[in-house]
Amino acid sequence: MNSFVHTVFEKTLVADNELPWEVVNDKIRRKIMSYSKDLMLVKVAFEKGGIGTIHKHPHLQISYIASGVFEITINDETKTLKEGDVYFVPSDVLHGAVCIEDGVLIDVFNPMREDFIYT
Template sequence: MNFKDLTNKTLIKDNDIDWEELGGGVKRKVMPFDDNLMLVKVAFEKDAIGTIHNHPHLQVSYVAKGSFEVTMGNGKKILNEGDVFFAPSNVFHGVVCLEAGLLIDIFNPHRKDFL
């Protein structure tokens, strides 16, 4: 399924979307989105790194599985399944996966760079 097909869908089956390999033990699936909102699944192998970065988008991330050391600005905290982090616009953030896991990332507006 290509990304243009997703923009007009409201009911999406996980198996209809392929994982995109990002390297270093990280892969992602861009799920539903429109101009204002995007949901992305990001799977991490143990010890994989989500490099410190920032972006103008608001981001909320739900730890669906595993354990992560999350850096947000100058702080760090270990988050586990069921925990959440919020990345405000332009704040540097990243993760180190301590136990194989899955993050569910929600962005506002959508991330054109992921398409």
């Protein structure tokens, strides 16, 4: 993971091709597209087999499946979601994802994820 402070804070017009990918692991990479202290949008690319391990955080999260197929688990419920689908994660609820077909998630957090910014 990169160890730098992101410079997309409160940017209003963001060109995807001007932002670098951050490597999360060998099957997952992400771009912090823009954020303020209250809101953050993150683009996350998964290769087939990539796993967003079960975790929880105090942030509200809503995610749009821009492409691919994912097995999403929230608490004890698991469902296969595909392009165009959405899932919502309340604060402090266990959740995770398994990529079934290469794809991209668009994650929105409230408030912003400070742990994504200062590594």
